[in-house]
Amino acid sequence: MFLNVHSSYSLKYGTIDIKGIVRQARALGIHQMVLTDINNSTGAIEFIRECYQQGIAKEPDEVQKGNIPYLIKPIAGIEFRKDKELIYVGIAKNKEGMRELNEFLSHHNIHDIPLPNDAPALENAFFIYPFAKTFSRDLNKNEFVGIKSAQLNHLYKHPLLQQTEKLVILHPVTVSDRIEHRLHEYLRAIELNTLLTMVPDDAKCAKDEYLISEEELKTKFDRFPFMVENTQKLMDACDLSIYFEPSSQPTSKNRFAYCKEGEALDKVLLRRIAFKGLEYRYGKNNSVAIERLEKELRIIEFKKYCGYFLITFDIVRYAMGKCKFYHVGRGSGANSIVAYCLRITDVDPIDLDLYFERFLHEKRTSPPDFDIDFAWDERETIQKYIFKKYPTWHVAFLGTMSTFKDRAIIREIGKVLGLPKGEIDSFTDPTKEQENKKNATYRKLVAVHQHMKSMPNQRSIHAGGILISEEPITYYTALDLPPKGFVTVQWDMYEAEAIGYEKFDILSQRGIGHIREAVQLIKKNRGRDIDIHDFKTFKTDPKLNGILKEGEPIGCFYIESPAMRQLLKKLKCEDYLTLVAASSIIRPGVASSGMMKSYIERYHAPDKVVYLCKEMEERLKDTYGVMVYQEDVIKVCHYFAGLDLADADVLRKAMSGKYRSKLAFEELVSKFFISARKQGHSEELITEVWRQISSFAGYSFSKAHSASFAVESYQSLYLKTYYPKEFMVAVLNNYGGFYTRWVYVHELQKTGAKVHLPCVNHSDDVVNIKGNDAYLGFVGVQGLENKFIQGIPNERNLNGPFKDLEQFVKRTQITLEQAILLIRLGALRFTGKDKKTLLWDIYTYLGHNQKRVNSAELFNIDHKEYKLPDLENSAIEDAYTELELLDFPLNFNMFDFLKTGYRGDVMAAELNNHVGKTVKMVGNYVCEKTVHTIKNTKMWFGTFLDAKGDFFDTTHFPNTTPMYPFKGKGCYLILGKVVEDFGFPSIEVLKFAKLDIQMNPVAID
Structure with missing residues (x-):
């Protein structure tokens, strides 16, 4: 009887979640109903699944009460609204009807076309109009009019009574009860951005829009039995049972095959490409690699994943071939030798003892996926390729759902x-x-x-997940078109997994942009070709490992943050495997668990490590008995307890909180103990091993993921070590990394490059470098409009350098305000005139009383020159201007702003000589990090540069920080005790104050 049920997916309107709707309906004995959310079908498949699951479930207390579980027949559709007004409700007769409704809504969403006032002619859907609608035509076979109980009195002598077969019951459901209606009113007020008391009645649902029993609803219409009969017939004509899959593992909805000829050819093609890649990666006749490859291919074929691998390979091949893009394949996919041979990843799983089962195995129920990173400005090209390659309705971005x-x-x-x-x-x-x-x-x-x-707030777009569907994706969702311009499904990754979709993660990061542009700049500036994929050489380079050990890799992906630099120094990290471990134990949660400290202690005293048994020593010797990686948990479960690798991974995943069935998890734990006993281990040993597994599993990180990051870190480190100027320019041009822009400019200056302020005759939109000279780009100038950021270098490249101010004004058509910005920054210093003279001159050309020249002159007419008195410029005035327009002074040290000449008693390089002593230092603020202690108080970690340009770090405990707080950028006087942790010195702050600076002479005037 319920043809118009709203869930909380009717955003800022409905208040009941899907589980709640089904639960309430079961409590009232309702046998069928239709979910019709407003302009979306987000919850349709979830609703169908929930009806079946609650119908099948037999809870012990329900059986005791004599309540026999029964199935609520789920029906789905969409409520269509225009300008917040209900125009009609669409109800799917079957799966094809669901597709028709979704495609109808999608078409209007994608092309931004208003919904028509009359419903479309869809063969497999019913439409219900509101009673208020007037008709200038006869209703079609699939069209009806919904009557609410409160409207029955208005039917007296109404023309619609001539078409009684077209009248059905319309009892909308929006809230759980009258009390929850108040929550609905809050949601409407937030949506309409108005006061709670100002929400108009027609913008809210009626107070009786909640579920009642079918008998009570029929009683309201007992004078109109034909409406009850019509409603029943309509619902009986609908059948969406095809959507329900009784197995907990849904069948894959992804594109089945890469080849048009089907899965059989996919198997042949994948095998051929994989073995060709095997020769590239390992050479000929590598028996270990061949055996591993055959094993993986068997599992991939069994799980019907050949198409998924080939589609990913096609994406990577397009990027590397036609586009010449650099990519990083990371995540658990790096556990696969097939992925390595297909060049999806650059991590060697044999070299790192990575288990394929961490990515895919016979018992895996949730679909895995590849994470492929591209440079931040190249990812969209790859996305467009995917959307162009696969048919409309078969490819879409994954959505996300934010809550309140x-x-x-x-x-x-x-x-x-x-x-x-x-x-x-x-x-x-x-x-x-x-x-x-x-x-x-x-x-x-x-x-x-x-x-x-916990209610949904708004739909958005996933960071990079793309779905490629075998059948039209509109069988399962309508599509939106967010500002990015790619069609997007209306549900998130969790619903995608429940339906049976595996996403292709096409992501981006700045680090790849650093590497790509650095390689290009080295070719342009030095004429050298760099094979950035020669990782085997990089990881054994003693110079790179020496710099890694020093812990100063500013600009290098993933290893430049203060916390990572500290860890590298504490570990004295000088090899790839240690860096892989560091990339894991730096993760959030690990330090608080004590795992990081335990690992560092054991790393420095490996002979003192006590292993529980021989199996634990054999499998965890590389990580000193600490289960740093998720793969370590799998190893222990497999080699100690005797579980097969598939069960070991299922158990690993369950312990990380990603397993839904408590009963199935308990069965796996029992299997672990039974199997471990069969290996001959004592009960005491098994219990202790299980305790350690339990404590580590929640924090451990994928080794393959860390290894992928470490490869990219080495590539960045290679470029910074051998080509530091070009590398730092590339970092600046790809929007930096962990630190603010001035830190990277400072690093560029430390390389020996001569860094110049922007200049209209030398600068481009971004930083450029020629030989030893680097010119800052116009992009960093605060307030400079984009048309001049791009236009000035374009005009210069087209028609040659500017000769004087007058020619610059005429050729660029610059405005007075924009010209003043550039003059103040010194960007017109090529004229040979000082800034104040140029500021005087610019008013001659562009003064408020001057008529603007809007087109190029036919003849060059020189303006009369006037002789001005000498005008003074000061270095500190220029520095303040640079601080204002660039956010940092280029040629004026921040320390030089200070009123005092004091630079501290100790420099950063000397700290190891003062451990245990209280020292005074002066530091230029770089960044800070706030953390919460166990007692829920706050403490801070600071990073500073001393007057010589070296980094040092500070710790601010809760008892000192409120008295001596951070006050933003500038220089600070720091009194503190020097402490040392595994060779890394830092300052425990006792007193802390920001130092006074000289005033801007212009401000004084």
Whole structure:
């Protein structure tokens, strides 16, 4: 009887989640209903699945009560609204009807076409119009009019009574009960950006839009039995049971085969390409590699993954071939020798003892996927290739669904209640949390937030997940078209997995851009070709490993952050395997678990490590008995307990919190103990090994993922070591990395390059380098418009260098304000005139009383020159201008801004000589990091540069920081105790103050 049920996927409208709808319906004895969310089908398949799962489930308490589980027949459709007005409800008769409805909505979403007032002629769908609609034609066979119980009195002598077969019951469902209606009102106020009391009635649902029993609903229409009969017939004509898959593992919905001829040819093609790649990677007749390759191919064929590998290979081949793009294949896919031979990844799984089972095995139920990274400005090219290659409706971006969990929504709740801004600000201030808890209004806001925090807020687009579907994807979802311009499904990765889709992750990162551009610059500036994929040479280069050990790889991917630099120094890291381990133990959660400290201690004293048994020593000797990697957990389960590798991976995944069935998990744990006993181990030993596995499994990280990062780190390190100037220019041009821009400019200066301010006759939009001279680009100039950032170098390259100010003005058609920016920064210094003279001159050409020249002159007419008195310029004035327009001074050290000439008693390079002593230092602020202690107090870690340009780090404990807080960029006087941890010195701050600076002479005037 319920043809119009809304879930919380009717964003900022419905309040009930899918599970709740089915649960409430079962409690009321409802036998069938239709989910019709507003302008989306996000929850349709989830609703069908939930109806079947709750119908099949037999909970013990339900059986005891004598309640026999039964199936609610799920039907799905879409409620179509235009300008927030209901125009019709579409209901799918069958799977084809679901596709028709989804494609109808998708067409209008993608092409931004308003929905028509009359429903489309769809063969496999019903449409229900609201009672208020007027008709100038007869209703089609599949069209009906919905009547609410409150509208029955309006039927008296109504023309529609001449078509009784077209009238059906319309009882919309939006909330759980009348109390929840208030939550609905909050959602509507947030959506409409208005006060709670100002939400119009026609923008809200009726207060009775909740589920009631079928008998109660029929009673409301007992004077119109034909409506009950019509409604029943309509619902009986619908059947979406084809969507339900009784197995917990859904069949794959991905494109089955890469080749048009089908899976059989895929197997042949994958085998041929893999063996060709095997020869490239390992040479001929490598028996170990051949055996591993054959094993993987058997599993890939069994799991029907040949097409998935080939489609990924095709993407990589296109990127490397036609586009000449560099990529990084990472994640658990790097455990595969097939992926290595197909050049999807550059990680050798044999060299690193990586298990394919971490990626794919016979018992894996959730689909794995490849993560492929490209440079930040090249990824879109690859995405366009994928969307062009596969048919419309068969390829789409994965969506995401954000919720109201962010406490910032408290601000929105406060706004709809009409609270003053000051009061709202105080409620969202984390430092006032305890004080706010005593406030009744604040408690009300928090209570409302508690009700809505898990509800969907808005649909968005996944960072890089793409779905390539065998059948039209519109069988399962309608599509949106977000601003990025790629069609996107209306559900997220979790629903995709539940339906049976494996995504292709096409991601991006700046580090690849650094490497790509550095290689290009080296070719252009030095005439040298670099084989950046020669990783085997890089990882054994003593010079690279020496720099790695020093822990100063600024600009290098993944290893430049303060925390990573500290770890590298503590480990005295000087080889690839140690870097791989470091990339794992640096992950969030590891340090707090004690794993990082344990690993460092054992790394420096390997002879003191006590292993529980021989198997643990054999399998964990490389990591000193610490299960650093997820692969280590698999090893122990396999070699110690005797589980096969597939079960070992399932157990590993379950312990990381990604296993849904508690019963199945308990069975696996029992299997571990039974199998371990069969190996002859004592109960005490088995229990202790299990304890260690349990404690490590939640924090351990994929070794293949770390290895992928470490390969890229070595590539960056190679470029920085041998071609530092070009590398640092590439870092700057690809938007840096962990640090702010000035740190990388400072690093570029340290390479010996002469770094120049932007110049209209030498600079491009980005930083360029020729020989030893590097010119900053116009991109970094605050306030400079994009048309001049691009236009100035384009004009110069087209018609030659600018000869003087007048010619520059005429050729670029620059405005007065934009010209002043460039003059103040010194970008027109080629004229030989000082800034103040040029500022005087620019008003001659572009003064407010001057008429702008909007087109090029036919004849060159020179302006009359005037003799000006000498005008003074100062270095500090220039530095302040650079600070304003570039966000840093280029040729004026930050220390030179200080009123004092004091630079500290100790420099960073001398800290190891002062361990245990209290010292005074002066540091230029680089960055800070806030962490929460076990007692839920805050402490900070700071990074600074001393006057000689060397880094040093500080620790600020909770008892000192409130008294001596960070105050942004600038130089600080630091009093603290020098401490040392595994050879790495830092300062435990006792007192801390920002130093005064000289005033800008222009501001003084």
